[in-house]
Amino acid sequence: METIIAVNQLCKSYLSGGQSLRVLDHIDLQVRRGDFISLMGPSGSGKSTFLNIIGTMDAPDSGEIVIAGQNVTRMPETQLALFRQKHIGFVFQFHYLLPEFTIEENVAMPLMIGGTRRPEALKTAREILDYLGVADRGHHYPAEISGGEKQRAVVGRALINRPDILLADEPTGNLDKKSGQRMLELFKKIQKDFSQTFFLVTHDEHIAAIADINYQLDNGKLSKII
Ligand SMILES: Nc1ncnc2c1ncn2[C@@H]1O[C@H](COP(=O)(O)OP(=O)(O)O)[C@@H](O)[C@H]1O
Ligand SMILES: [Mg+2]
Numbered sequence: 001m002e003t004i005i006a007v008n009q010l011c012k013s014y015l016s017g018g019q020s021l022r023v024l025d026h027i028d029l030q031v032r033r034g035d036f037i038s039l040m041g042p043s044g045s046g047k048s049t050f051l052n053i054i055g056t057m058d059a060p061d062s063g064e065i066v067i068a069g070q071n072v073t074r075m076p077e078t079q080l081a082l083f084r085q086k087h088i089g090f091v092f093q094f095h096y097l098l099p100e101f102t103i104e105e106n107v108a109m110p111l112m113i114g115g116t117r118r119p120e121a122l123k124t125a126r127e128i129l130d131y132l133g134v135a136d137r138g139h140h141y142p143a144e145i146s147g148g149e150k151q152r153a154v155v156g157r158a159l160i161n162r163p164d165i166l167l168a169d170e171p172t173g174n175l176d177k178k179s180g181q182r183m184l185e186l187f188k189k190i191q192k193d194f195s196q197t198f199f200l201v202t203h204d205e206h207i208a209a210i211a212d213i214n215y216q217l218d219n220g221k222l223s224k225i226i
Pocket of ligand 2: 047048049169
């Protein structure tokens with residue numbers, strides 16, 4: 001299978017109390033298309049930093065990152081914005097839906113931003129909401145639906161551009177146990193149906209249990225959990 005994420009000797013440090021803290025210390029990682037990857041590690045170990053760099057939201061101090069065959073390490077921001085739109089889907093715990101738009105409109109938003117006409121974008125959004133089991137929520141506003149339904153809509157919005165990678169930071173973090181479990185089943189189904197690559201940061205043992213490969217980040221180093 002094709003390599004979809006290639007990370008080479010990645011380093012990232014932050015200044016903390018006058019000292020340099022190396023959060024990512026010469027990290028290498030290769031992810032194949034269709035893999036379901038989990039990333040665990042203590043709080044403050046740099047998981048979100050790593051995820052944001054893979055998502056091209058943040059830049060490393062040194063090292064290289066290649067996504068879907070394109071070296072994004074030194075890509076200018078205008079180009080990166082387009083790249084993200086096309087290749088990366090984000091599901092963050094606090095990635096809120098826009099309250100003044102319906103669920104359908106929220107899910108269709110990335111397509112409309114990309115230039116797809118509204119009726120066509122809304123039609124695609126409805127198809128995705130149907131696939132996600134929340135077809136009947138399309139005309140509701142975010143405030144009118146449950147947390148689990150909102151998270152499904154966020155997943156729909158992340159998927160609508162058919163991204164190469166789906167990134168999520170603690171996707172089940174603010175869901176109750178049952179909704180969290182259903183979300184994971186949905187992720188597994190999406191992986192299977194679309195050969196979708198997942199890269200998930202989590203503390204949730206259930207996610208680790210369903211992932212193909214589990215990584216741990218600690219003291220700047222990445223290791224496989226076996
Ligand atoms: N923008 C920033 N400026 C300074 N320090 C930061 C910044 N972002 C993160 N850090 C620090 O880097 C470390 C890793 O943060 P983070 O990636 O959020 O960890 P995790 O997601 O594993 O909890 C933490 O010590 C945090 O305080
Ligand atoms: Mg974090």
